[in-house]
Amino acid sequence: MNSVQNLALAFTSFRRTPLRTMLTGLGIVISIASVIIVISSAQGVKGFLIGQFEQFGSNLIQTEPRVPHTGSVNSGESQEAMALGTVITTLKISDMEALRKLPNIEAAYAAHFGQVVATSAYDKKTVMVYGVSGTYLDIDQSLIAKGRFFTEEEDASLARVGVIGSNVAEKLYGDQNPVGQVLKLKNRNFSVIGTFEPKGAVLFFNMDDMVYIPVQTLQKQILGIDYVSAISSKYRDKERVRSTVADIEELLRQRHSIDRDNPDKDDFVVQTMDDVSSTLDTIIGGFTILLVALAAISLIVGGVGIMNIMYVSVLERTFEIGLRMAVGATRKQVLRQFLLEAVLVTLLGGITGILVGAFVAYVITLVAGLLGFAWKFVVPLYSVLLSVGFSAACGLIFGLYPARRDAAL
Numbered sequence: 348m349n350s351v352q353n354l355a356l357a358f359t360s361f362r363r364t365p366l367r368t369m370l371t372g373l374g375i376v377i378s379i380a381s382v383i384i385v386i387s388s389a390q391g392v393k394g395f396l397i398g399q400f401e402q403f404g405s406n407l408i409q410t411e412p413r414v415p416h417t418g419s420v421n422s423g424e425s426q427e428a429m430a431l432g433t434v435i436t437t438l439k440i441s442d443m444e445a446l447r448k449l450p451n452i453e454a455a456y457a458a459h460f461g462q463v464v465a466t467s468a469y470d471k472k473t474v475m476v477y478g479v480s481g482t483y484l485d486i487d488q489s490l491i492a493k494g495r496f497f498t499e500e501e502d503a504s505l506a507r508v509g510v511i512g513s514n515v516a517e518k519l520y521g522d523q524n525p526v527g528q529v530l531k532l533k534n535r536n537f538s539v540i541g542t543f544e545p546k547g548a549v550l551f552f553n554m555d556d557m558v559y560i561p562v563q564t565l566q567k568q569i570l571g572i573d574y575v576s577a578i579s580s581k582y583r584d585k586e587r588v589r590s591t592v593a594d595i596e597e598l599l600r601q602r603h604s605i606d607r608d609n610p611d612k613d614d615f616v617v618q619t620m621d622d623v624s625s626t627l628d629t630i631i632g633g634f635t636i637l638l639v640a641l642a643a644i645s646l647i648v649g650g651v652g653i654m655n656i657m658y659v660s661v662l663e664r665t666f667e668i669g670l671r672m673a674v675g676a677t678r679k680q681v682l683r684q685f686l687l688e689a690v691l692v693t694l695l696g697g698i699t700g701i702l703v704g705a706f707v708a709y710v711i712t713l714v715a716g717l718l719g720f721a722w723k724f725v726v727p728l729y730s731v732l733l734s735v736g737f738s739a740a741c742g743l744i745f746g747l748y749p750a751r752r753d754a755a756l
Contacts, residue, residue: 354691356684372696374652375741378643379697379734383704385638386730388711393631394723395715397624406585406620407486410446410578410595412438413616436574437603437614440563443480443578445598451591455580456480457562461570465558466531467519474515476532477557478565478575486581489554494526494541502561505568510541512555532558533569592617643737654745682751690742697738701731 412435440457447455461476481499484491497508509530516525525539537560546554566572582591595617597607605612618626668681705726715722 354687368692371652372692372699374648375693375696375738376700376703378648379700379738380704380707381641382639382643382734382737383701383726383730384707384711386635387704387708387724387726389631389635389638390725390727391708391712391715391722393627394725395720396627397620398721406582406588408452408580408582408588408592408595408617408619409623410438410442410580410599410615410617411576412436412574412614415612415614435614436572438575438578439573440480440566440575442599442602443575443580445602446578446580446595447482449591449594449598451582451584451587451594453581453583454482454485455578456482456486457575458483458577458579459562459565459570459572459575461565463533463569465515465519467525467528469521469523470519472515472518475552475557476565476569477559478562479559480562483559486579489546490544492542492544493524494539496541496559497561502563505564506561507535507537507564507568508540508560509537510543510559511539512543512553512557512559513545514553514555515558516542530558532560535568588619588621592619647741651745654748678755686743686747689745689747690739693738693742694735697735700738701734704734 414433414435443455443457446452457480459478461478463474463476465472465474481497481502484496491510492513494510496510497506501508509532511519511525511530519525519530520528525542528539530537530539543555543559560569562575566575580595582588596610596613596615599605599615599617600607600613603614605614671681672678708726709724712722712724
């Protein structure tokens, strides 16, 4: 018997028992679909998060406070401090002013968040107040719809001015022009000097629900603090980005009186978009491996199901096997025939699982898009090859014992 005849006999067997064939491959279909969904979703999440970060600018360096390591494994002081929600207050506006004097830094701004109730003459709304320097638009890609943004001079003079997101403008002023109107934040009157074009959610923050005010006004007149939660800077030359990061770290260590030989004491962290992408790769890669491993367990369960059903089917096909051997079939030929059936079942299940998984992943992409997330539909080639190879190997491994038993009758 040649390979074409073997395939024809296998498909004849499948057509004769369609329900058994379908149930045999169902476990493989579910497990392969799970693998495709997990890998596709992981790639979609990664692309979404990177796209969100890049909305702030691809040539961005982000400096944020962090809890320094204590250097003691047993004390756990740093971890305990983080668990208790310790706030690091060492990052200042003066750090930002010094940082933007570095040779490869084109622009920089300091930022801090707060939440208050905003009240207009028409309505009120709980909003996120985003305090930023007057140089914010030198880095951020937001567009002014009406009016203007505040200046560095207004920031330094603690001016009570603000620029509001599109949702805030609609909620608090309706059809009225917000520019020139009064907005009350924490019982203090602010003048609305501009509005932003709709921007949507960025890193799970809806930027259209924010009120932008000078960071020093937020510090001194609303929150009563003297520190910031982030410094964003834009570099000129990408070839010098690593040295620029090193310059920022050295500058802040000098300003914060940190020993340059003991970076574990740093009360800040400096990251580029490449660093963020690498971190996302590590985190998402770890979760993907875990979820694929869980899906692989179901693949093994499906393989055991194939072995059991093939094992039981020997009783139904004893006459068929005897007839083949009576007309000259060898044990090797019978073994090859039944092994081919097992591999074909798992391959067909694998291909079906790929199609089902891709369809579900596409539906997830559509739903995410309807919810406002820029989620890309991606099914990596390696996930398809992995699924097909794994399903074929599963059929080969779990079909071997029943096939050997058939051939030995």
